[in-house]
Amino acid sequence: MLAPDPLSERQMIPVDFVDSLSELAGSTAVLVGETAAPYCTDWRGRYSGNALAVVFPSNTQQVAEVVKLCAANQVTIVPQGGNTSLCGASVPLQQGVQIVLNLSHMNRIRAFDATNFTMTVEAGCKLADVREVAEKNNRLFPLGLTATQKYCEIGGNLSTNAGGIGVLRYGNMRDLVLGLEVVLPDGRVLNGLRSLRKDNTGYDLKHLFIGAEGTLGIITAAVLKLFPLPQAEATACVAVRDPDAAVALLSHLRANCGDKISSFEIISRSCLDLVFKYIPDTREPFASKHEWIIITQLADVLPAPLDLALREALRSFGDGIIEFEITTNQDHAELWWKLRKNISEAQKREGISIKHDVSVPVSRIAEFIARANAALHKVFPGIRIVAFGHMGDGNIHYNVSMPDAAQNKMFIEQQEDAVNKLVYTVVRELNGSISAEHGLGQLKRDTIRDYKDPLELELMRNIKQVLDPRGLMNPGKVL
Amino acid sequence: MLAPDPLSERQMIPVDFVDSLSELAGSTAVLVGETAAPYCTDWRGRYSGNALAVVFPSNTQQVAEVVKLCAANQVTIVPQGGNTSLCGASVPLQQGVQIVLNLSHMNRIRAFDATNFTMTVEAGCKLADVREVAEKNNRLFPLGLTATQKYCEIGGNLSTNAGGIGVLRYGNMRDLVLGLEVVLPDGRVLNGLRSLRKDNTGYDLKHLFIGAEGTLGIITAAVLKLFPLPQAEATACVAVRDPDAAVALLSHLRANCGDKISSFEIISRSCLDLVFKYIPDTREPFASKHEWIIITQLADVLPAPLDLALREALRSFGDGIIEFEITTNQDHAELWWKLRKNISEAQKREGISIKHDVSVPVSRIAEFIARANAALHKVFPGIRIVAFGHMGDGNIHYNVSMPDAAQNKMFIEQQEDAVNKLVYTVVRELNGSISAEHGLGQLKRDTIRDYKDPLELELMRNIKQVLDPRGLMNPGKVL
Numbered sequence: 001m002l003a004p005d006p007l008s009e010r011q012m013i014p015v016d017f018v019d020s021l022s023e024l025a026g027s028t029a030v031l032v033g034e035t036a037a038p039y040c041t042d043w044r045g046r047y048s049g050n051a052l053a054v055v056f057p058s059n060t061q062q063v064a065e066v067v068k069l070c071a072a073n074q075v076t077i078v079p080q081g082g083n084t085s086l087c088g089a090s091v092p093l094q095q096g097v098q099i100v101l102n103l104s105h106m107n108r109i110r111a112f113d114a115t116n117f118t119m120t121v122e123a124g125c126k127l128a129d130v131r132e133v134a135e136k137n138n139r140l141f142p143l144g145l146t147a148t149q150k151y152c153e154i155g156g157n158l159s160t161n162a163g164g165i166g167v168l169r170y171g172n173m174r175d176l177v178l179g180l181e182v183v184l185p186d187g188r189v190l191n192g193l194r195s196l197r198k199d200n201t202g203y204d205l206k207h208l209f210i211g212a213e214g215t216l217g218i219i220t221a222a223v224l225k226l227f228p229l230p231q232a233e234a235t236a237c238v239a240v241r242d243p244d245a246a247v248a249l250l251s252h253l254r255a256n257c258g259d260k261i262s263s264f265e266i267i268s269r270s271c272l273d274l275v276f277k278y279i280p281d282t283r284e285p286f287a288s289k290h291e292w293i294i295i296t297q298l299a300d301v302l303p304a305p306l307d308l309a310l311r312e313a314l315r316s317f318g319d320g321i322i323e324f325e326i327t328t329n330q331d332h333a334e335l336w337w338k339l340r341k342n343i344s345e346a347q348k349r350e351g352i353s354i355k356h357d358v359s360v361p362v363s364r365i366a367e368f369i370a371r372a373n374a375a376l377h378k379v380f381p382g383i384r385i386v387a388f389g390h391m392g393d394g395n396i397h398y399n400v401s402m403p404d405a406a407q408n409k410m411f412i413e414q415q416e417d418a419v420n421k422l423v424y425t426v427v428r429e430l431n432g433s434i435s436a437e438h439g440l441g442q443l444k445r446d447t448i449r450d451y452k453d454p455l456e457l458e459l460m461r462n463i464k465q466v467l468d469p470r471g472l473m474n475p476g477k478v479l
Numbered sequence: 480m481l482a483p484d485p486l487s488e489r490q491m492i493p494v495d496f497v498d499s500l501s502e503l504a505g506s507t508a509v510l511v512g513e514t515a516a517p518y519c520t521d522w523r524g525r526y527s528g529n530a531l532a533v534v535f536p537s538n539t540q541q542v543a544e545v546v547k548l549c550a551a552n553q554v555t556i557v558p559q560g561g562n563t564s565l566c567g568a569s570v571p572l573q574q575g576v577q578i579v580l581n582l583s584h585m586n587r588i589r590a591f592d593a594t595n596f597t598m599t600v601e602a603g604c605k606l607a608d609v610r611e612v613a614e615k616n617n618r619l620f621p622l623g624l625t626a627t628q629k630y631c632e633i634g635g636n637l638s639t640n641a642g643g644i645g646v647l648r649y650g651n652m653r654d655l656v657l658g659l660e661v662v663l664p665d666g667r668v669l670n671g672l673r674s675l676r677k678d679n680t681g682y683d684l685k686h687l688f689i690g691a692e693g694t695l696g697i698i699t700a701a702v703l704k705l706f707p708l709p710q711a712e713a714t715a716c717v718a719v720r721d722p723d724a725a726v727a728l729l730s731h732l733r734a735n736c737g738d739k740i741s742s743f744e745i746i747s748r749s750c751l752d753l754v755f756k757y758i759p760d761t762r763e764p765f766a767s768k769h770e771w772i773i774i775t776q777l778a779d780v781l782p783a784p785l786d787l788a789l790r791e792a793l794r795s796f797g798d799g800i801i802e803f804e805i806t807t808n809q810d811h812a813e814l815w816w817k818l819r820k821n822i823s824e825a826q827k828r829e830g831i832s833i834k835h836d837v838s839v840p841v842s843r844i845a846e847f848i849a850r851a852n853a854a855l856h857k858v859f860p861g862i863r864i865v866a867f868g869h870m871g872d873g874n875i876h877y878n879v880s881m882p883d884a885a886q887n888k889m890f891i892e893q894q895e896d897a898v899n900k901l902v903y904t905v906v907r908e909l910n911g912s913i914s915a916e917h918g919l920g921q922l923k924r925d926t927i928r929d930y931k932d933p934l935e936l937e938l939m940r941n942i943k944q945v946l947d948p949r950g951l952m953n954p955g956k957v958l
Contacts, residue, residue, distance in 0.1 A: 163677050167676065172676075190934055198872050198912065201923070203687060205935060208683075227738070248594070255708075302736060359675045361675065364595075393676040431673055431675075432675065453671075462946075463942070
């Protein structure tokens with residue numbers, strides 16, 4: 001069993017605790033009251049809490065000292081990066097007895113080794129900045145989060161094992177890191193900033209902290225893997241008959257073009273209609289309307305004629321393709337990408353919806369969509385399903401609402417649990433995941449208990465217990 | 480602290496323990512006495528021990544029952560695959576009170592999903608067989624261990640996080656797996672056989688068991704990632720001025736040819752001389768003798784003219800290259816690979832040596848070789864250094880001996896520790912690893928304590944304690 005949740009006990013916080021924080025980090029690096037409020041609500045405004053203080057340490061030593069101070073006073077800690085999380089992991093709970101430990105001031109690039117294809121960065125570096133520094137040095141850092149990369153930070157990317165576009169070719173954040181520096185819940189610093197491709201000297205501890213959403217320690221720096229910059233690109237917009245054809249097409253393209261495929265995104269008609277409704281300067285990619293659109297991109301470090309390869313692969317596919325167009329012109333490709341990148345924004349303007357971020361084996365995506373659609377339409381006639389996402393990774397964003405705004409509000413209030421249950425049941429039957437890339441945070445902390453093997457949850461709790469026996473790190477999240 | 484080593488206590492093993500094993504697994508699946516002996520010595524004959532019995536379960540349920548029986552009787556377990564380990568992890572200790580749990584009878588391929596690019600295999604499947612099944616289905620399983628792949632098994636590959644050729648492009652074994660089935664030390668079965676590219680629902684437990692050398696549980700099955708089969712290949716043999724030039728060349732090739740580079744191996748003159756001496760039908764790759772040779776291979780799924788790309792990249796490199804030759808003919812390439820693949824065999828025929836399997840950042844390989852060479856030559860004049868390996872991964876096999884056989888025997892007997900210390904000190908100064916791909920096993924169990932951060936070792940012991948509190952799994956190895 002875990003230690004009792006510290007927040008459920010009466011907190012005896014010394015009156016000079018915030019003063020002590022200021023002594024450690026500097027008074028300008030500690031916010032309280034109203035100035036702290038922006039750090040207590042997530043960027044979508046879905047989760048909101050209260051903090052005793054928000055502290056911005058400027059180096060690893062300060063993080064360690066703050067953690068030691070908190071440990072000595074049994075004050076729990078919410079690690080925070082850019083606060084762009086979608087599941088409420090980076091927001092404090094209600095009681096106002098936690099501190100938010102924000103890593104944004106730790107934003108130095110500690111080392112850049114072009115020959116080793118690595119860079120060592122602090123947790124507070126913004127993803128977009130890391131990508132830019134890499135590119136200026138003729139290297140690629142491939143994590144791409146279209147909506148948030150100007151705001152999100154590497155520490156958060158690591159703590160949530162971020163996905164995004166590009167996973168098909170380069171993997172998740174977990175796959176893009178060689179070493180970590182972590183401040184443990186007792187304030188000791190685990191220095192694992194090795195930039196080695198191979199190291200078989202015992203258990204690989206870094207993987208515990210990646211994706212742990214700050215519940216096991218605070219990631220303060222990382223050695224990131226870099227890649228050669230692609231020199232050639234080709235993008236196709238493909239109208240396919242149905243998701244079955246899309247699944248077969250992906251497999252066909254991988255077999256024929258290999259890991260040059262850096263993206264393979266699927267968009268349903270309902271997404272397109274919303275984008276056309278709300279986003280200026282968007283239009284149908286083809287003269288005819290189609291139910292399912294794929295945007296796929298090939299990239300190569302060698303300056304190869306990828307458009308020819310892509311054309312050949314699409315032509316040889318067979319009758320699952322209704323029509324397609326290919327371009328090597330980036331502006332042209334961007335018109336298609338604009339459709340994909342604005343789906344979330346268009347949905348937001350239309351109103352709220354019940355969102356799911358699920359994954360299944362790639363080979364079963366069509367089956368997932370068909371079964372989930374059928375189950376939902378049967379119980380809730382007239383609903384609208386907005387399905388899109390990183391099909392190349394088996395990851396579908398599958399969102400449900402009623403087209404009528406007034407009806408929708410009541411539908412969501414009354415039926416969210418029922419809808420989740422129908423969708424997640426199909427996910428479970430297909431051996432999938434109810435959180436493919438967004439994590440658990442507060443949002444799915446309870447739900448996961450119904451869908452994950454109790455033995456796995458027990459092992460997670462045991463590991464939490466051994467690393468954070470006093471439950472100081474981000475209580476109320478994940479576990 | 481760990482529980483006391485069970486082997487150091489008086490063992491009270493019931494007289495009918497082996498009978499009980501036979502009841503669980505079948506009498507033909509339990510060996511004792513002389514018939515057990517071949518499983519108690521590793522393939523190089525370096526480690527030898529004694530077992531109470533060797534048991535060959537035929538399915539996961541039997542593994543679980545055997546583990547429960549052992550747990551009930553405090554009998555410790557040595558998990559074993561093909562027994563090709565180089566560090567003694569898969570061999571029982573001396574006392575004859577352990578069982579060897581050999582997975583070789585669990586060799587079914589449970590599922591093959593070409594569309595998802597995955598296959599689900601049992602731990603006892605041989606690596607070569609897995610590669611062959613994948614290839615017959617037009618897919619690549621990229622782990623390549625030239626010396627042992629006909630004998631080693633997937634469970635062992637996972638438990639040692641195997642490397643080999645191809646890591647530069649495809650990663651280590653850890654990177655090639657999506658899910659694991661594991662029998663825990665209490666006999667419960669962790670069913671994590673998911674074939675998902677994305678799953679962010681808590682701590683990623685599988686990474687604990689990968690590379691743990693059987694000290695945390697028994698891997699019984701895995702979902703492996705597959706890749707498209709390459710259609711085009713080109714191989715170059717390059718004589719470079721020195722290791723500095725080799726490091727720069729690797730970086731230049733990656734930047735220009737990208738991850739088409741599937742191998743980049745370095746061979747020193749001392750390796751070549753040994754190969755020519757002992758291996759028939761081998762000869763200098765060039766008319767002139769050179770001190771350092773690189774063999775590098777490009778591969779692509781698209782049928783591209785890779786020889787032209789490679790030629791262009793090598794020509795544009797500058798004066799670090801003395802001469803080079805390129806071929807797309809596999810037989811021709813194999814003549815070069817024969818030099819690389821026979822280094823271990825040639826060394827073995829020459830006599831014993833002090834072997835090191837180290838890694839440093841790729842950018843510091845030349846520095847490692849220069850500093851280690853200088854340190855050794857200073858203390859031990861006249862020694863021979865045989866350096867070669869997976870330079871693309873920063874992984875050098877660095878072996879030390881005296882050219883004179885009689886002198887060599889005494890040198891190794893008396894100076895092994897001193898040589899190790901000189902080499903490992905340089906490794907530590909370059910923030911490297913003293914075991915890049917072979918693991919710790921028995922061989923480096925003590926040594927690692929001098930070179931790894933005590934905090935990392937403490938966390939490893941804590942994790943061992945929580946997963947295997949009674950110390951039943953492979954005691955005397957790793958920790």
